[in-house]
Amino acid sequence: MSSNTFHWIAFDADDTLWQNEALYREGRDRFREIVSKYNPQDGIEEYFHETEIRNIPYYGYGVMSFVLSMIEAAVDLTEGRIQAEDIQALIDLSKEMLTTEVTLFEGVPDLISSLSAAYPLMLITKGDLFHQQRKVEESGLGPYFKSVEVVSEKTADVYQEILDRHEVDVDRFVMVGNSIRSDIQPILELGGWAIHVSPHLSWDYEGGEIEGPLRERFREVERLEELPQTIRTLQQRNLSQ
Amino acid sequence: MSSNTFHWIAFDADDTLWQNEALYREGRDRFREIVSKYNPQDGIEEYFHETEIRNIPYYGYGVMSFVLSMIEAAVDLTEGRIQAEDIQALIDLSKEMLTTEVTLFEGVPDLISSLSAAYPLMLITKGDLFHQQRKVEESGLGPYFKSVEVVSEKTADVYQEILDRHEVDVDRFVMVGNSIRSDIQPILELGGWAIHVSPHLSWDYEGGEIEGPLRERFREVERLEELPQTIRTLQQRNLSQ
Numbered sequence: 001m002s003s004n005t006f007h008w009i010a011f012d013a014d015d016t017l018w019q020n021e022a023l024y025r026e027g028r029d030r031f032r033e034i035v036s037k038y039n040p041q042d043g044i045e046e047y048f049h050e051t052e053i054r055n056i057p058y059y060g061y062g063v064m065s066f067v068l069s070m071i072e073a074a075v076d077l078t079e080g081r082i083q084a085e086d087i088q089a090l091i092d093l094s095k096e097m098l099t100t101e102v103t104l105f106e107g108v109p110d111l112i113s114s115l116s117a118a119y120p121l122m123l124i125t126k127g128d129l130f131h132q133q134r135k136v137e138e139s140g141l142g143p144y145f146k147s148v149e150v151v152s153e154k155t156a157d158v159y160q161e162i163l164d165r166h167e168v169d170v171d172r173f174v175m176v177g178n179s180i181r182s183d184i185q186p187i188l189e190l191g192g193w194a195i196h197v198s199p200h201l202s203w204d205y206e207g208g209e210i211e212g213p214l215r216e217r218f219r220e221v222e223r224l225e226e227l228p229q230t231i232r233t234l235q236q237r238n239l240s241q
Numbered sequence: 242m243s244s245n246t247f248h249w250i251a252f253d254a255d256d257t258l259w260q261n262e263a264l265y266r267e268g269r270d271r272f273r274e275i276v277s278k279y280n281p282q283d284g285i286e287e288y289f290h291e292t293e294i295r296n297i298p299y300y301g302y303g304v305m306s307f308v309l310s311m312i313e314a315a316v317d318l319t320e321g322r323i324q325a326e327d328i329q330a331l332i333d334l335s336k337e338m339l340t341t342e343v344t345l346f347e348g349v350p351d352l353i354s355s356l357s358a359a360y361p362l363m364l365i366t367k368g369d370l371f372h373q374q375r376k377v378e379e380s381g382l383g384p385y386f387k388s389v390e391v392v393s394e395k396t397a398d399v400y401q402e403i404l405d406r407h408e409v410d411v412d413r414f415v416m417v418g419n420s421i422r423s424d425i426q427p428i429l430e431l432g433g434w435a436i437h438v439s440p441h442l443s444w445d446y447e448g449g450e451i452e453g454p455l456r457e458r459f460r461e462v463e464r465l466e467e468l469p470q471t472i473r474t475l476q477q478r479n480l481s482q
Contacts, residue, residue: 060371064305080325129370130301130393152371
C-alpha cells in the first residue's frame with residue numbers, strides 16, 4: 001500500500017449521520033408560536049437568530065445554548081410581557097429536545113459498519129458534551145468509531161490538535177460532513193480531504209463557499225450511499241499525485 | 242526506578258486549583274434575593290437544590306445547567322408570578338458567571354509548574370466543555386498539563402476509559418481533587434491512589450465517605466502546599482508494597 005492511502009475517515013454527526021436541524025426547526029416554530037401571542041414587532045426569526053449568534057461566545061453550541069437564547073429573545077421581543085408559563089414551556093422544550101430519540105438517516109448503520117471494516121473511523125461533533133455523548137450512545141454507532149471527539153468549536157486549530165494527538169498525517173485524512181464552515185473548510189485549509197454531504201436540512205449558519213485550489217481535494221455528494229465510491233475516487237486521486 | 246513509581250498525577254480543576262463554588266454561592270444568593278421578592282413559601286434553597294439534582298440527567302453540570310434550573314425553580318416557587326425582568330436577571334447572571342475571571346488558589350502556579358517537571362500531569366474536569374476549556378486557557382496552567390480531559394460525569398467507567406486511552410496502569414496513577422464522590426471514590430475503587438484537598442468551599446453534593454481498605458491508598462491534605470510531601474509519602478508506600 002502506498003503511504004498515500006487514506007488512513008482515517010472522520011464523520012460529523014448532527015445532520016450528517018442523524019437528524020438535528022429538523023428538531024431545531026420545530027423548536028423555532030414553537031418559539032414563534034409562543035412569542036406571537038404577545039403581538040411583538042416583526043422579525044421574530046431574525047431577532048432570535050441574532051441573539052443566538054451573539055450568545056455563542058457565552059454558551060457555545062447545543063440545546064442549552066439554543067433555549068437560553070430563546071428565553072432571552074422572548075423577554076426582549078415581548079418587551080417584558082412574557083408570562084412565566086411560557087418561560088416554563090421553553091424549559092420543557094429544552095428537555096424534550098435533549099431526550100428526543102436519535103433518528104439516523106437511511107442506510108447509515110450499513111454504511112458506517114462497512115466503512116469501519118476498511119478504515120479506522122472517527123466521529124467529530126460539536127455541542128454539549130453531555131448531550132452529544134448520549135446521542136452517540138443511543139445511535140448504536142459508538143462501537144464502529146475508534147475515536148469520538150466532542151469539541152466546542154470546529155476550527156483548523158481544533159482539528160490540528162486532534163490530528164496531532166492521533167498522529168495522523170492530514171494528507172491521509174478525509175472528513176465527511178454537512179457543514180461547509182465547520183466540517184469542510186478547515187480540513188481543506190490544513191491540507192486534508194473533505195466530502196460534503198447534504199442529505200437533509202442544515203442550519204444556515206453552517207453554509208459557505210469552497211474556492212479555487214481547495215476544490216481539488218473536495219467532493220460533494222447528494223446521498224450518503226455515494227460515499228464509498230467517492231472515497232475510492234479521491235483515493236485514486238491521492239495515489240496519483 | 243521501580244515499575245511502581247507513580248507515572249501520572251491527575252488534578253481536578255474546579256475548587257481544587259481554582260475557585261468555583263464561591264461563584265455558585267453568590268449565584269444562589271442572587272437567586273434567593275430575586276425569588277424572595279415574591280413572598281414564596283419557605284424552602285427556596287431546598288427546592289432549588291432538588292431541581293438542580295433532578296435536572297442533571299438533562300443538563301449535566303455547569304453554569305448553563307445551574308441557570309436553567311434557577312429559571313425553572315423561580316417559575317415554580319413564585320407560582321408563575323415571576324416577572325420577565327427577573328428572568329432576564331438570571332440570564333445576565335449566567336453570562337457573568339461564564340465570564341468571571343479564573344481565581345487560582347494561592348501557590349497553584351508554582352505547585353503545578355514544579356510537579357510538571359517530575360511527572361506528566363493530567364487535568365480531569367467535568368462540566369460545560371466550552372466553559373471548562375475557556376477556564377483552562379485563562380488559568381495559564383494549560384501548558385503544564387500533558388492532557389486535559391473534560392468529561393460529563395466522573396464515574397469509574399469514565400476514568401477507566403481515560404486510563405486505557407493513555408495506557409496508564411492505575412497502580413501508578415494518583416488523582417488529586419476536592420470531591421470525594423467524583424475525584425476520590427471512583428479512583429480508589431479502580432485500584433488507584435487519591436489525595437483529597439479541601440482548601441476552600443465545595444458543593445455539598447460532592448461529599449462522601451471513604452471506607453475500610455480503600456483508605457490505604459488515600460490521603461487528605463488541608464493545604465495544597467502539602468501535596469509534594471504527601472505524594473512522596475504515598476510513593477514510598479507504593480514502592481514498599
